[in-house]
Amino acid sequence: AQSVTQLGSHVSVSEGALVLLRCNYSSSVPPYLFWYVQYPNQGLQLLLKYTTGATLVKGINGFEAEFKKSETSFHLTKPSAHMSDAAEYFCAVSSLGGNQGGKLIFGQGTELSVKP
């Protein structure tokens, strides 16, 4: 079975500081990994994804994430936080294999606050 753990339900950073949101996954097959962002009263928007190939993935709004198989991690980073980054961020795992390949399992989410 697949699962996702996001460390820290709330993260607060100052504007201009580094953003680091942590995600660890469990999967018995090679995973596909995703980060989504949710702004208040909106649906989820795909930030970036890892499927195969380069382990450092760049996404929208200056975010990037690195797939580390040995650490089963897919942490999300952004060098310099902006006020508009304040939102809830979800890490998700999916897989290629089996008849339920493609099922998307989410972590509990991390709320990012950005202080002026």
Added chain:
Amino acid sequence: DARVTQTPRHKVTEMGQEVTMRCQPILGHNTVFWYRQTMMQGLELLAYFRNRAPLDDSGMPKDRFSAEMPDATLATLKIQPSEPRDSAVYFCASGRDRGYGYTFGSGTRLTVV
């Protein structure tokens, strides 16, 4: 940009009433999910379709919930009878293949009083 369209956006209903939520996936997408989001439980997968066939609805309370895809342009989630604990935001998402990433609709905010 192509969108996943969910209707209604908001629904307030009395306990015991039937509720139907609709989702129009993006044209050409063959995979559809229904998720429920609450503060306590986060995002829960309710149902999952590929090529209109249900692959997994193990997260759905079967005694009151049902999910269908009558055709490729419509997915429905029905609750009958509704209960206050069903109050949540229900999201539909669609995608093309397993590594594609999925596009979410804006959700239906359901309140059962």
